[in-house]
Structure formats: structure tokens, C-alpha cells
Amino acid sequence: MLHLKDTGTLRKHILSRVDMDEDEVNHFLSHFTTAKFKKKQFVIQPNFVAKHRIYVVNGALRSFVFNENGQDFTINFAIDDWWISDFNSYIFQQPATLFVEALADSSVLLLSFENEQLLKKANHKYETYFRIIAEGGLAQHQRRVITNLSKSAEERYREFEEKYPQISQKVPQYALASFLGMTTEYLSKVRNKLSSKKN
Amino acid sequence: MLHLKDTGTLRKHILSRVDMDEDEVNHFLSHFTTAKFKKKQFVIQPNFVAKHRIYVVNGALRSFVFNENGQDFTINFAIDDWWISDFNSYIFQQPATLFVEALADSSVLLLSFENEQLLKKANHKYETYFRIIAEGGLAQHQRRVITNLSKSAEERYREFEEKYPQISQKVPQYALASFLGMTTEYLSKVRNKLSSKKN
């Protein structure tokens, strides 16, 4: 059984998007399990089907891939109050291509694919919530594609810093560099250049 | 009033994703308007709110942005049986940042934001459909981010050709080049290199 304290932020996340009464949110939240992950622990691995959507209560996770040369690319970050998974795997219940790992000790809430189906059948409002987060994620990914195509590495870094200052504090630089589509070395150079400009 | 012929492919698109009876699909489809766009015509423009989601019956559209240097970047294509819009603008009803233009004379079905809200209120199944297409779009964008980060320009082109041979027939090369994150000149070089390898 879940403790109230664990689900407080997710409760807010839901209520800020869909109008539900107390009982409805409670029923929704009762379908989640809690879990804790140690830093460097894997949550999802390639070739296994992603069984869960993961809501981060606190901590930091990232999803990433290796390409054929063994280089590591961060696909997404998730810190407090964000969702993460290999959605391509989760939604279609196909083998994952991504890793999801903890970047720091983290507490999460897990929703299994089966429980999600039960929820969507049980109450229209639950499905509305899933629609809204999918649409939000779609819009966000579209914005990311736009920046990746149309801005230079330096601009991408500057924009990220401005938009997500909390994240760049929490994650290692190599993970941020590959998320932004550049090497660690180059990010280091960019950072240096920008900070020397300020002073 | 819409003619049946116009909505046939959208009908199939819906029924392959959500189980509806005849009346339900008809009611859903009655909320769309038809439109035809001439090649080069703009469907959505920056600073105006995207009022519609656009389903392409036949033809070809693309969404794109200009960056501050006036370079043009294709964000998405939509050919027969695809949806397109500036989703960031449409979903949140904020001013668009993208253009959407017709690359060829096209017939489309338009769903206004207001009508979409009516539909979602009217029947649970309609919302299920919107959830499913949002999730599909999210998964697709995530795959795109992965390729853009982890593959070379040549590989991106090869994969695209393999996956969407119909599209590269239909769209101008400069639009494809910027979609794949490279210049027209470089795409031309890549094409040449690959086709000379084959012979």
C-alpha cells in the first residue's frame, strides 16, 4: 500500500490537468507501485519490453542509446515531477531500444502497462490524462526537433541553460552534451567561452 | 455536407485504431470540413494560432521554419493518410511558429479546435482516437530524435529512403535535405555517391 507522501506531487500533476474528485484520484493512484533506484541502476534495458511508465518523485533518470560505434546518446532526462520511459517500447509493447538509468538515487512511481489499460477502461477522465501528457510530450519533442535542426551547438546549450537550469545542475556533463547533440569536449569549450564572456 | 468519397481513407484510419459503429464514425466525420490547397499555398502561418488539425486525403504538405539567417528547415511532411499541423500551436492554442504549406495540389480534411473539444465531450471513443494518434506521434518524434543524434547524414538519408520511398518521390529535394538535417548540396553529393556504388 502506498503512503500519501509518495503520491503528493503526482496527485498535483494530475489535478492541474484533469478535474477529478478525491475518490477518483485515489483510485488512479492505487494502481501505482513505488520503487527506489540507486545511482547507475538500470530501469529499462534494450531487448526487454518496457513494462512501465515511470513518474519521478525525486532524483534524476535519463534514457539513452549506444550507436554502432559504442557512443552514448542521451535521449531524455527526467527529474522531479516528470514522466519517462522508452515510449516506443511501452506504447506498442515491443522490445526496447533505449536504456533508462538512474543518474542519482531516485524515488519513482511505476505504472504497469496492464494497470494503465485497466485505468483507461475504468474512467474516461483517466484516459484524458494520458491523452494530455502524450500531447504535451509530442509538442515538446517537436520543439526539440526544431532546435536541433535550426540552431548551432552554442545556441542549443544557451537555450537549455535558460530553460532548464535545474537539470544541468543535476546531471553529468557528458549526458547533457550528448542530449544537446555535441561531444563533451565541445560542450566544455562552449561553457568556457560563455563564462569568460560574462566576466 | 461532406461526400462519402472524401472521408473514406480517414474512416479507415479511425476504424483501424478504435472500435466504433457506423453511426459513431459518421458523427465524428461530420465535424470535419473539406478544403483544397494549391501548390505553394500556406495553410498555417507563424504568429497566427493554428485553428485546425489537418488530415491529408491526397497531395503533400510540409511544416517548416526559417531560422534567423533565413534558412528554411522542414519539420515534417504529410502525404496521403497523414495528419499535420503546428501541434505546439494547435494543442495549446498559442501563436504558431511554423509554416504549413502545400507542396502539391492537395485535398484535406480540417478539424477545428472547437469541434475537437465537442467531439471529445460527446463520446469517450473519440478521445481514445486522439490519444492514440498523439502517442503514435510522440513515439515517432522520439525515434526521429534518436536518429538525428546518433547517425551520420548519409545513414539518415539511407534509412529515410528505405522507410518512406513514397515521400522522397513526392517532395522537392531541398525540403527533404533540411528535414534530414543537411544542405541540398550535401544531399546531392550523398545521393550521387550511393547511386554510383550500386552500379
Added chain:
DNA sequence: TTTTTTTCTTAATCTAGTTCATTTTTTGCA
């Protein structure tokens, strides 16, 4: 058909960002 406009190709030059090798700093943990 001819003219005009748009798209595509080719080639030379250039550069943003990578690679590789080494050093310094930070982190974790016995």
C-alpha cells in the same frame, strides 16, 4: 514554343564540431 523561374548538380574552399591524447579535478569508497 520560348522565356523565366525554380530546383539540382558540381567543385573549390572553409569551419563548426569531432577525435585523440594528456592533464587536472571530482567523486566514491575502503
Added chain:
DNA sequence: TGCAAAAAATGAACTAGATTAAGAAAAAAA
């Protein structure tokens, strides 16, 4: 607290892909 391992920084050499420029081909317009 000290030491090994991981992460970050630095710099030099390199390259994938951009830029520029000019001509050829194709498509649209007249």
C-alpha cells in the same frame, strides 16, 4: 583520509558537412 576511478578540461590535428559560386536541368508560365 587517502587512493583509485570516473569525469571534466585542454589543446592539437582532423573531417563531415556547410558555404559559396556558377552552370545545367527541369518545371512552370507565358
